[in-house]
Amino acid sequence: MTKHLILRFSYMLTVLSILFLTSCYTLYQPVKSDGSYVRIDHRITGESEAINMLIKPYKQQLESEMNTVLAMIGTELNRQKPESTLGNLVADILLVKAAEISGKKVDFAIQNYGGLRIGQIPAGPITKGKVFELMPFENYLMVVEVPGSDLVQFAKKMIEYGGWPVSEGIKITGKGQELDGLEIGGQPIIADKIYTVAMPDYIADGGDNCIYFVGKPRINTGELIRDVLVKWFEDQGKSGDIIRGKLDGRFILN
Amino acid sequence: MRKRSLINLGVILSLILTTAVYSLGQTVQDKYIKITILHTNDTHSRIEPFPMDGSRNQGLGGVAKRAEVIRNIREENEHVLLLDAGDYFQGTPYFNFYSGELEIMLMNELGYEVATIGNHEFDLGLDNLARQLGKAKFQIVNANYGIEDTPLEGILKPYTIIRKGPIRIGVFGLGVEMRGLVPEKFIGNTIYNDPVLAANETAAYLKNEEKCDYVICLSHLGLEYDDATASDLVIAKNSQNIDLVIGGHTHSFLNEPIRVMNAIGKEVLINHAGWGGIILGRIDVFFEPKTLNKWFKSENIKID
Numbered sequence: 001m002t003k004h005l006i007l008r009f010s011y012m013l014t015v016l017s018i019l020f021l022t023s024c025y026t027l028y029q030p031v032k033s034d035g036s037y038v039r040i041d042h043r044i045t046g047e048s049e050a051i052n053m054l055i056k057p058y059k060q061q062l063e064s065e066m067n068t069v070l071a072m073i074g075t076e077l078n079r080q081k082p083e084s085t086l087g088n089l090v091a092d093i094l095l096v097k098a099a100e101i102s103g104k105k106v107d108f109a110i111q112n113y114g115g116l117r118i119g120q121i122p123a124g125p126i127t128k129g130k131v132f133e134l135m136p137f138e139n140y141l142m143v144v145e146v147p148g149s150d151l152v153q154f155a156k157k158m159i160e161y162g163g164w165p166v167s168e169g170i171k172i173t174g175k176g177q178e179l180d181g182l183e184i185g186g187q188p189i190i191a192d193k194i195y196t197v198a199m200p201d202y203i204a205d206g207g208d209n210c211i212y213f214v215g216k217p218r219i220n221t222g223e224l225i226r227d228v229l230v231k232w233f234e235d236q237g238k239s240g241d242i243i244r245g246k247l248d249g250r251f252i253l254n
Numbered sequence: 255m256r257k258r259s260l261i262n263l264g265v266i267l268s269l270i271l272t273t274a275v276y277s278l279g280q281t282v283q284d285k286y287i288k289i290t291i292l293h294t295n296d297t298h299s300r301i302e303p304f305p306m307d308g309s310r311n312q313g314l315g316g317v318a319k320r321a322e323v324i325r326n327i328r329e330e331n332e333h334v335l336l337l338d339a340g341d342y343f344q345g346t347p348y349f350n351f352y353s354g355e356l357e358i359m360l361m362n363e364l365g366y367e368v369a370t371i372g373n374h375e376f377d378l379g380l381d382n383l384a385r386q387l388g389k390a391k392f393q394i395v396n397a398n399y400g401i402e403d404t405p406l407e408g409i410l411k412p413y414t415i416i417r418k419g420p421i422r423i424g425v426f427g428l429g430v431e432m433r434g435l436v437p438e439k440f441i442g443n444t445i446y447n448d449p450v451l452a453a454n455e456t457a458a459y460l461k462n463e464e465k466c467d468y469v470i471c472l473s474h475l476g477l478e479y480d481d482a483t484a485s486d487l488v489i490a491k492n493s494q495n496i497d498l499v500i501g502g503h504t505h506s507f508l509n510e511p512i513r514v515m516n517a518i519g520k521e522v523l524i525n526h527a528g529w530g531g532i533i534l535g536r537i538d539v540f541f542e543p544k545t546l547n548k549w550f551k552s553e554n555i556k557i558d
Contacts (some may be wrong), residue, residue: 008263028287028421028467028541030497033523035511038534040303040319048321054363055301055317058356062347132347138377140437201437226350 066129070230071237074244077121081113082163082174082253085245086121090134090229091167094141097228098198101221102143107184108169109198112208113161115139115225126233126243135226139200143219148184149191150212155182157210163251167198174253200225289418291470291537292324293337295502296372296529298345299357304530315531317360323534324364333418336365337425339502340372340474343386345530353378354386362391368414369394370427372474372503376440380405395427395472398452400445413456421467421541424460428453428473428489430503449475449484450492457495467541471496476504477512477526490514490522498523498537505529511537 077086094109118133146154158164159174166172173181182189199213206214221228236243303316328334342361343354354375361369369392375383384405387394397412413426428449432441453471460466471489478487486501493516501524511525527535 005263009266012266027465027544029544030468030539031286031542032540033498033511034538035523035525036536036538037508037527038323038536040315040323040531040534042313044319044323046322046326047316047318048325048363051318051321051360051363054359055356058348058352059302062351065351066347129347132350136345136347136350138344138350205437206434 066127066132068128069125069237070128070131070233071126072242073121073123073126074242076123077243077245079113079116079119081161082172083247083249083251084165085247086116087111087113087165088167088247088250089243089245090116091165093229093232094198094225095167095169097223097232098141098143098221101141101223101228102219104143104196104219106143106169106198107195109167110158110203111165111225112200112203112210113164114208115200115202116165128230131226131230131233135229137202139202139225141221141223141225141228142199142201142204143221144197144199144204144213145194145217146197146213147191148189148193148195150216151184151189151195151197152179152182152191154210154212155179157212158251159253161208163253166250168248168250170250172251176254180254285542287419287421287541288331288333289421289423289468289539289541290327290331290334291337291498291500291539292327292334293339293500293525293535293537294320294527294531295339295474295500295535296341296505297338297357297531298341298374298529299343299349299354300346300530301348301356301360302346304532311530311532317364317531320531320534321364327536328365333421335416335418335423336367337470337472337500338366338369339472339500339526340370340427340429341374341502341529342369342372344374344377349377353382355389358386358389362389366392367416368392368425368472370396370472370474371399371410371429373430373432373435376432376436376444379440380442380444384409393425395425396429397426397456398447398449399429400447401443403443406444412452413460415460415464415466422465423468423470424457424464424466425470425472426453426456426460428471428475428484430475431484449473450489453489453496454493457493461495468497468539469495471499473499473501474503475501477501477506477524478504486524486526487512487514490516490524492517493522494518494520496522498525498539500535500537501526502529507533 078084079086091109091111099106155172156179171183203210204213300315301317304311304314306312342357343349348356387409393414394410395413396410401407401410416423431446457469460469473486476485478485486499490499506526507528511523513521516522525535527533
């Protein structure tokens with residue numbers, strides 16, 4: 001009888017042990033999830049001092065650099081379509097600098113509208129920080145050789161986009177969505193002639209659906225467009241020239 | 255004698271049962287374990303709040319405030335996991351001047367535990383990326399880039415496993431196709447592999463081999479596209495072992511996490527947190543032990 005009882009007891013113990021062991025080696029499963037968002041705004045009054053201390057030396061060095069005045073702007077520059085004072089100026093700078101750095105005769109320059117990140121530069125001193133705001137991305141200045149036939153397609157694309165910043169040396173006229181006139185260097189475009197065009201690498205690599213330049217012979221100037229702009233403004237400042245925008249009907253949409 | 259044995263048996267039995275029920279009951283009381291997952295994406299070098307220049311986001315964000323929010327949440331919750339879904343680089347002069355160093359130092363200070371890489375992490379090339387990520391005190395994961403012949407070898411891991419209390423959490427990363435987004439010279443020898451395949455392979459490994467209780471996909475693919483391009487929704491719908499997708503790239507602000515059914519009819523959560531550090535995403539996940547669930551199937555325990 002006692003033996004029977006011991007058997008029963010050990011049976012119970014075994015069951016309990018199994019129960020105990022399985023509950024120790026446990027896999028967990030998610031049964032419920034809630035989502036929420038914390039907006040980081042004025043209602044959050046506290047700031048981490050440790051973080052601010054970490055940022056401080058970087059911020060101070062950056063600010064002194066960014067507050068450097070490069071040159072004087074005579075009249076406010078604006079970014080508009082199809083043609084604008086700011087767009088014309090940037091494209092003209094790219095033309096001059098691309099020719100200077102590559103040592104080639106460059107026919108004209110283009111700058112994608114979306115690559116200009118601010119709408120205006122006020123009259124007065126222009127700082128390095130402002131040029132960074134205008135061109136925050138790391139775009140390189142390229143010189144690409146393009147047949148006239150591809151430039152016709154590209155001009156149509158620019159008309160579809162409502163006009164893009166272009167430099168001196170090209171004149172585009174559109175009527176509605178149609179290309180009405182395209183002159184390069186004061187002459188009507190020739191389909192099988194190869195033209196030399198300065199542009200950001202973003203466009204040369206097919207950005208904004210500009211497939212016309214992909215695979216075409218090219219020179220990378222190795223210069224960031226932002227650095228090129230900073231250098232140009234700096235030079236104007238040194239020579240005391242006041243910068244004024246101009247509109248000359250290089251891109252007309254009727 | 256026989257009667258006495260029966261009494262003895264009864265005493266022993268009731269003793270054992272009481273102990274068993276009591277100890278199990280105890281576990282039932284606090285059987286839910288809460289993991290709080292905090293996440294950001296596309297912070298884009300927004301170290302300071304957006305400038306007060308009349309723009310839409312003026313005054314929002316800022317790492318010092320985010321740090322304070324995270325500190326408070328950590329004080330109130332035992333198990334907090336902090337993640338980032340990529341593109342912490344590029345967008346302010348801090349990146350142009352310091353090449354991403356400050357972004358990484360701040361993520362260290364905030365106590366990020368896992369991050370993936372976005373396309374903008376490549377903006378100053380692979381050498382710079384490897385140099386900056388080398389300073390990170392957090393894990394950096396991606397499972398669909400082939401990096402054997404790049405400086406990222408040894409720095410970027412396909413996945414990592416994080417333990418929070420008794421819970422094992424597997425976190426793996428996915429990256430976007432960079433051709434067209436990133437200049438060729440910056441992509442270098444990085445190979446883009448199919449994210450859906452990589453995701454299912456890695457998630458299955460984490461669930462079945464590594465016995466993870468929860469699998470998080472940290473993605474920089476983007477939330478959703480009009481075409482068949484791999485996105486967080488595509489990943490979630492075609493998955494079997496992913497519990498949560500924390501995403502980025504499309505700068506999406508959601509009103510609540512998206513819940514979709516995966517390939518075997520199980521729910522997968524997808525969440526994004528806008529961009530620029532304007533918001534901090536938060537997912538609270540409640541876990542219960544699987545074995546206990548078999549013994550005590552309780553449907554109406556209120557969770558607060």
